[in-house]
Amino acid sequence: MNAQATAPLAADLTFDLADQPLRDLNAALHKAGVETNARRWHVLNPNGRHAVAVGINAPLEIEIAGHVGYYCAGMNQQARVTIQGNAGVGVAENMMGGFVHVKGDASQAAGATAHGGMLLIDGNAGARCGISMKGVDIIVKGSIGHMSAFMGQAGSLIVFGDAGDALGDSLYEAKLFVRGAVKSLGADCIEKDMRDEHKALLAEKLAAAGLAGTVDVSEFKRYGSARRLYNFHIDNVDAY
Amino acid sequence: MTAHNNVPRTLPRFSSTFDPHTLAEIRRAAATGIYDIRGGGTKRKLPHFDDLLFLGASVSRYPLEGYREKCGTDVVLGTRFAKKPIHLRTPVTIAGMSFGALSANAKEALGRGATAMGTSTTTGDGGMTPEERKSSQTLVxxxxxxxxxxxxxxxxxxxxxxxxxxQGAKPGGGGMLLGQKITERVAGMRTLPAGIDQRSACRHPDWTGPDDLEIKIEELRELTDWEKPIYVKVGASRPYYDISLAVKSGADVVVLDGMQGGTAATQDVFIEHVGLPILAAIRPAVQALQDLGMHRKVQLIVSGGIRNGADVAKALALGADAVAIGTAALVALGDNDPVHEAEYEALGTTAGAYDDWHEGKDPAGITTQDPVLSARLDPVKAGRRLANYLGVLTLEAQTIARACGKSHLHNLEPEDLVALTIEAAAMAGVPLAGTEWIPGKGGTY
Structure with missing residues (x-):
């Protein structure tokens, strides 16, 4: 393993994808905790590679110095992963726990089907952000694209900017908070009252992401499922 | 010539187009305003393996001695990229069926039966239960x-x-599990409210198309350190292209499911009118593998209407490496058994025709989440029945292979087969019996 230590993170281990195979990086991350005490990892030259730092089940801190391709930090369980750039499709897909921070923008399906943990995106996220989310908390400081939170089952999607068309289509029990404009709502998604308990929940999620006090929670609107499509009824056929 | 009543009369005649079943469906639709939902695969008559026959050995080829000369049955799946391919004693595997659609006892029984015969079983929509992992030596x-x-x-x-x-019953369709079967445990595993009608998506949420599939496969390999064989399962619709793209995307194994393959619950119109019978799908799939130089390197598992060892042998002769059974496995466990006839009649059906699996009232305790009904299925005894059945399938396939002079089931080949009908000859790419005519030969997919 490349032992060079470089800024900005004083890493215990540095892994340069320009010289070393991705397969070795992921295998080493999977063994971390068993074969090494290194807790801070610095990944250089990702250059848009797919499947960087996937399936990590150890409390590691991983900083990726650049842009990544599809599925970065997929199925993450415990790691804290920071991407110093943009992320491709499906960043933190099916995440179970931990914290994934995209410093740039994220492409489509960010946080797709994720069961837990937190995904923080400093920039914008593309279409289908939080699609089929199952318990993850996703915070997007910019705006999100169309069909976001489609079939969202649980967790919260918090958007500082705007949302595209068909937000929350066929939504189950995921909670959506949007500060800006929503272009349109999807089938069975409605605006709901933003009561104190929801403001408290929103504040709690922001604090967990280190964003306490950065925005006024009363500026957000809440969206959720009307639960009209939970059991099929012929009178709702136009909604299907 | 005396009485008018001696004049022959026209008998009441049902229309072939508007037959009694069709008329009943029109009335049911008019009364309810909703399509029919049911379990299982297509019920229509289709060209199938029954339309093929083997040419046993004679003067030009000599057979193997039954019981004395070995006829191998094992198969290795996942030899292309996986570090740990799986090795099965029989090429008959158990198809994917979910806990939720099936009771926990049924899933355990499938695992027990498959494990006893050295083959694999498969999870389904809704995740892996500890019971099935524990009872299944090899679990997909x-x-x-x-x-x-x-x-x-x-x-x-x-x-x-x-x-x-x-899947073959509904290529292009998503899953469906109605509220009656969404118990607290099923709901918990799926992160859904109990009692709702669950409709699974028909497309994957984080990729579209074969280029993305290649990246998804790479992710799954990276996640599991390149150890596990990765299968890609498609419903039979455009098998030449779908199998080609699955191979191009990096699959170790491709699974091809014909329209006779079952589903837990889907619209009857979908089951009966979308997709191909498995007989029509195998040869294009094999051709795709051969054109890519990947036949036997990427293994092909076919499913949909496999019932006996002859079906297994015919599927393998057409080029498959293994088969999967679903409906037949459930029947082996006890599904649709006439012993429950009185209860089937009470449900408005009869043994052998019961297909309202989505309602969760299965008297056999298989397609239900009702604890009282589920308790009727003894997973040990049912598992033994499945193991017996798997054993018979394997023995029957061996019997045919030996008669054709083959020392391994995988040595069966299309040249061992003829077809009884022009349709089957064209679909299977084998000659019509008694002729050298293969309709459609030389065409392209």
Whole structure:
């Protein structure tokens, strides 16, 4: 393993994808905790590679110095992963726990089907952000694209900017908070009252992401499922 | 010539187009305003393996001695990329069926039966239960569009991963599990409210198309350190192209499911009118593998209407490496058994025709989440029945292979077969019996 230590993170281990195979990086991350005490990892030259730092089940801190391709930090369980750039499709897909921070923008399906943990995106996220989310908390400081939170089952999607068309289509029990404009709502998604308990929940999620006090929670609107499509009824056929 | 009543009269005649079943469906639709939902695969008569015959050995080829000369049955799946391919004693595997659609006892019985015969069983929509992992020596973990219950711990526990693009009963359709079967446990595994009608997505949420599939496969390999064989399952619709693209995307194994393959619950119109019979799908799939130089390197599992050892042998002769059974496995466990006839009649049906699996009232305790009904199925006894059945399938296939002079089931070949009908000859690419005519030969897919 490349032992060079470089800024900005004083890493215990540095892994340069320009010289070393991705397969070795992921295998080493999977063994971390068993074969090494290194807790801070610095990944250089990702250059848009797919499947960087996937399936990590150890409390590691991983900083990726650049842009990544599809599925970065997929199925993450415990790691804290920071991407110093943009992320491709499906960043933190099916995440179970931990914290994934995209410093740039994220492409489509960010946080797709994720069961837990937190995904923080400093920039914008593309279409289908939080699609089929199952318990993850996703915070997007910019705006999100169309069909976001489609079939969202649980967790919260918090958007500082705007949302595209068909937000929350066929939504189950995921909670959506949007500060800006929503272009349109999807089938069975409605605006709901933003009561104190929801403001408290929103504040709690922001604090967990280190964003306490950065925005006024009363500026957000809440969206959720009307639960009209939970059991099929012929009178709702136009909604299907 | 005396009485008018001696004049012959026209008998009441049903229309072939508007037959009694069709008329009843029109009335049912008019009364309810909703399509019919049911379980199982297509019920229509289709060209099938019954339309093929084997040419036994004679003067030009000599047979193997039954019981004395060995006829191998084993198969290795996942030899292309996986570090840990799976080795099965019989090429008859158990198809994906979910806990939720099936009771926990039924899933355990499938695992027990498959394990006793040295073959694999497969999870379904809704995740992996501890019972089925424990009872299954070799367990294939399905990766479905819904991702219900999907988690990396179970992924690592699996022996292989099957990416489900579609299934034969409903190529292009998503899953469906109605509220009656969404108990607290099923709901918990799927992160859904109990009692709702669950409709799974028909497309994967984080990729579209074959280029993305290649990246998804890479991710799953990276997640599991390239250990597990990765299958791609498709419903039979455009097999030449779908199999080509699955291979191009990096699959170790491709699974091809014909329209006779069952589903837990789908619209009857979907089951009966979308997709191909398995007989029509195998040869294009094999041709795709051969054109890519990947036949026997990427293994092909076919399913949909496999019932006996002859079907197994015919599927293998057409080029498959293994088969999967679903409906037949459930029947072996006890599904649709006439012993429950009185209860089937009370449900408005009869043994052998019961297909309202989505209602969760299965008297056999298989397609239900009702604890009282589920308790009727003894997983040990049912598992033994399945093992017996799997054993018979294997013995029957061996019997045919030996008669054709083959020392391994995989040595069966299309040249061992003829067809009884022009349709079957064209679909299977084998000559019409008594002729050298293969209709459609030389055409392209």
């Amino acid at each position: 973990y399905q990766y479905l569009p819904s991702r219900y219950g999907m988690n990396p711990d179970d992924l690592r526990k699996a022996d292989a991963i099957e990416i489900v693009i579609g």
